[in-house]
Amino acid sequence: MLSAGRALSVHTAAARLPRSGQNPIPEIKLTTPTRKPIRLARRIREIQISPTLAVMNRAQKLAAKGIDVVDFGPGEPDFRTPRSISEAGKRAIDEGNTKYTNVLGTTALRSAIADRYKSRYGAHVAMENVIAGSGGKQELFNLMLALVSDGEEVIIPAPYWVSFPDQVAFAGGIPVFAKTEAAEGFRPRLDQIEAVATDRTRGVILNSPSNPTGAVIEEDELRRIVEWCAAREAFLVFDETYEFFVYDGHHHASAMQWFNDHPETVVAVNSMSKTFAMTGWRLGYAVGHRDIISAIGKIQSHSTSNPSSISQAAAVEAFHGHDDDVHRMYEAYCERREWLVPAINAIPGISCSAPDGAFYIFPSVSALFRGNVHDSTSFANFLLDEARVAVVPGTAFGGEGHVRISYATSMDRLREGVARMAAAVKKL
Ligand SMILES: Cc1ncc(COP(=O)(O)O)c(C=O)c1O
Structure with missing residues (x-):
């Protein structure tokens, strides 16, 4: 004390x-x-402090000293929030729209989200099927608290987004990893999930497009996983935070396409953060069975209550006619990805396939391990020391031997960073 x-x-x-x-x-x-x-x-002892953050904190300390670090770490768009979305937020303040709202979000926002899921995926959902919270992360966390009991297992394809296992553990559950294959672009398959299922399996978390690998699950495979979960009375939490960033003719399939057949099974989690470059507004949402939504609403009512009324007003604006802004960001990511993948593969010892989606590449660097550089964390530290380039060690995502590079940064910084990496690895 x-x-x-x-x-x-x-x-x-x-x-x-x-x-x-x-x-x-x-x-x-x-x-x-x-x-x-x-x-x-x-x-609190059950939760790990991510090695991601340890390397990133070092990078930030160097930058604070005025050292020019090329930062490939951030998992956030480098674009500004589109102007009219920000204007809607300002208007909310000016008009005094600054009070508590319904814990689950305003009617305007929840209805806009329901309409979006109806028109995109034909899901029979209304505002009672929607909750808005302070980020997709919060809704994922709430979902684990609402759905997982002590000792129950939750299957997560690996590599995975850093917070999934810790959220499961925090809820008293046990994360179980289904390994995916680099040679298959890390796309998850049902047989990989089945191989680790037990009678304690409570559910599955899928994230497509994936952070960190960019993998986009095949539609047929996803349907099979939904049906498998439904047959076992397991839940399927489907995180589609990067749904609009899919490349090379790949197609984003959502588990919500099968919601009408399996409403007790599928819950989608989504976010304003990446789609509309709104990370700091802290607004995400979940769409699913109304009993699940009201259960997580109960949790939210005792923790954060409603997400910011200002962010909710901005989000309503975002859902009305900002496809052009999203497309502009998408085209910038396309251009960067097209340049980055061959440029990274041209560095001897580093290799990656072209990821299907999101704004990350997840190259293998294990061919460069020698001496003190023997794993992804020591490799990331080496790059920071020798090249002043920050990347995220794959171990943070259950993908040892790899690093995550975000291309949510300008072409100039990408060119500079890759040139520095190429020079540095020659010293290994
Ligand atoms: C896969 C994935 N899910 C969820 C989130 C949470 O996003 P937010 O809490 O900003 O809505 C992130 C953010 O990085 C993510 O990468």
Whole structure:
């Protein structure tokens, strides 16, 4: 326990850096030494601090010293939120639209989301099937708390987005990984999921397009997984945060296409963050069975309550006619991806296939491991020291031997970063 007068000082120098994109962890230092270790709850010990953040925090410290680091870490668009969406947020403030809303979100927003799922996927959903929260991350977290009981297993294809396993563990569940193959572009298959299923399996989390691999699941495979989950009375949480960023003729299939047949099974999670470059507005949502939605609404009512009324007003505007803005961002990602994939493959020892979607590549770097550079974390540290280039170690995503490179950055920075990487790896 902290005694009176022993203040906590939170050093957030790194947090003030522009475009961190990785939620830097504030360094917490006690102003006087502690006599006893702080007694923390068991659940906090179950959660890992991601190695992603450790490398990213180092990169941010270097940048804070004025060192020019090419940052391939951020998982956020480098574009500004489209102007008229921001204007809608400003209008909400000016018009006094700054009060609590319904815990699950405003009628206008929830109806707009339901309409979108009706028209995109033919799903029979209304606003009762929708909850808006402070980010897709929050709704994923709420879903695990609502659906997973102690000791139940949740299958997650690996490589996976960093928060999935910890969210399952926090809820008392056990994350179980279904390994996907680099040679198949990391696209998940039903047989990989079946291979790790047990009688304790409670559900599956799928993310397509995937962060970090960019894999987009095949439509037939997805249908089979939905049916398999339904037959076992398992849930399928389907995270389609990157739904609009799919390339080379690949097609985004959503598990919501089968919602009408399996409403107890499928829950979609989505976000304003990537589609509309709205990461800082903190707005995401879930769409599913109304009993699941009201269960997670109960959790939300005792934690954050409604997401920001201002962000909700901006999101309603986003859903009305901003396809051109999304397309403009999509075209920029296409151009960068087309340049980046061959440029990275031209560096001896680094190889990757062209990812189907999202805005990441996930190349293998294990052919370069030698001496002190023996895994993805030491490789990322080496790149930071030798090239002043920040990448995210694959181990954070259950993909050791790889690193994640985000191309949500300008062509100039991509060229600079790749040139530095090519020069640095010659020293290995
Ligand atoms: C796969 C995936 N799901 C969910 C999220 C959460 O996004 P947000 O909380 O910003 O809506 C992210 C963000 O990086 C992501 O990559």
